[in-house]
Amino acid sequence: MIEVIKTKHIGFCFGVKRAVSAVLREAGRSKEKIYTLGPLLHNPQMVEILKENGVEAVDDVSSVGSGLVAFRSHGIRKDEEEEIRAKGLRFIDTTCPFVKRVRRHALYLRRNGYRVVIAGDRTHPEVKSVLSYLDDDGMVFHSSFPIEAKKIGVVSQTTLDQETFSDVVRALAAGAVELRVYNTICESTNIRRREAVELAGVTEAMLIVGGKNSSNTTKLFQTVKGIQPRTYHIETEDEIREEWFAGVHKVGIAGGASTPDTIIDRVERRVNNL
């Protein structure tokens, strides 16, 4: 029989739990339809469950005429927030507080004359959100890129890996007279990565469970795969293939910040029954 070991920190992170609870609470007591701008979280299975509870993801505020709007946990764009307010729509701000901290630091830096650099992925909704609140007056770097400026201020996407962040900071240290850096990688991201790496060291195969569209899950997968070649990224237990575990006695399970406990449990059970 295969022994299954899970990381200590698994299931929703603080920000995702907070957003999902708030939306489900509203869904339970409200007769109105609830809309989220983009998926509330990057987990297709959970987004499906929300839909069954009357919570629908839409791409565009303009398609919402009435009802309640919930902000996605990664934050929405400034113009979206303005449109929601202008339309007089009821809303609940379910933006992760740690994402708001990124925004707050970025705005503080800009107000104080720093050229703002966001270390992260410019296609990720969180980065798009922060950038929009800077009125797009910011740069996004995902690798070493030196720029010259008297004052450079840096924040990081909450789900960025520490190595990339450090590389970005290193490159900027050369061209700035003053460099001010807020390390806004969230603690949950760091802890999960550390625990997953440690678990990979004592197991023979690893399962990383979470949305394929989830930034933190994908980075977790890449990090662990670099240590343990027998690492597989799955969204649900149905993707598990028996041949992955030929000759394997110990399997580790780690999950992204937007992976619900229920899916982790089902994955664990499936491996136990192989």
Add this chain to the structure above:
Amino acid sequence: MIEVIKTKHIGFCFGVKRAVSAVLREAGRSKEKIYTLGPLLHNPQMVEILKENGVEAVDDVSSVGSGLVAFRSHGIRKDEEEEIRAKGLRFIDTTCPFVKRVRRHALYLRRNGYRVVIAGDRTHPEVKSVLSYLDDDGMVFHSSFPIEAKKIGVVSQTTLDQETFSDVVRALAAGAVELRVYNTICESTNIRRREAVELAGVTEAMLIVGGKNSSNTTKLFQTVKGIQPRTYHIETEDEIREEWFAGVHKVGIAGGASTPDTIIDRVERRVNNL
């Protein structure tokens, strides 16, 4: 005949020129003996010339009873300044303004609750000086060393190489919530290093001229030696050996920030006459 090419920026840097001029001016008009605390600059030949002009380097303030005290260009220690003032000695502050900037930024960071890190060499008088004005409440790092602190502030020794500085900053970016960095490497150090590296690329041998006890000259030598194995660190023309230039048609000359023009000229002439 050997062609000799010099870097554009050669001879005393701004801070050294300023210190030497001030001291020689005083020596010309004063009947008093002039003392410097430690050598005024890290060039033994120039220190000898100063001595001939009545400017003597002493190790300790306590040995000075009267006369005029000149601060060394790298800065003196806080307790030395206090002793000079307490004794009522006349003094001229010939500390390099760029070194004072390091001190000013370090004190500002400490006052604002940052854990202060000086990127540099803890045995160098400049670093000792800055650290003393922090009441020794600072750390000195010369390589990647992560520490954990809410707020970390960084300054650099003026003559540090950019790569080491960037490595120090990179390591600190991981453990700080806020990292505030003042890149206080002086422009002269950067320019000289860049020009020397470029010159090494178009010559067949390089001479780095300057004090063996000079930090910036030694680092310049190490950097250039890494690119051009036929690189030699000399203090004067008398150290030049003909066999260094067997089959060589082009020789480059670069100097430290404390190397006087007169020595550069003599080195150039000697190579021309080989």
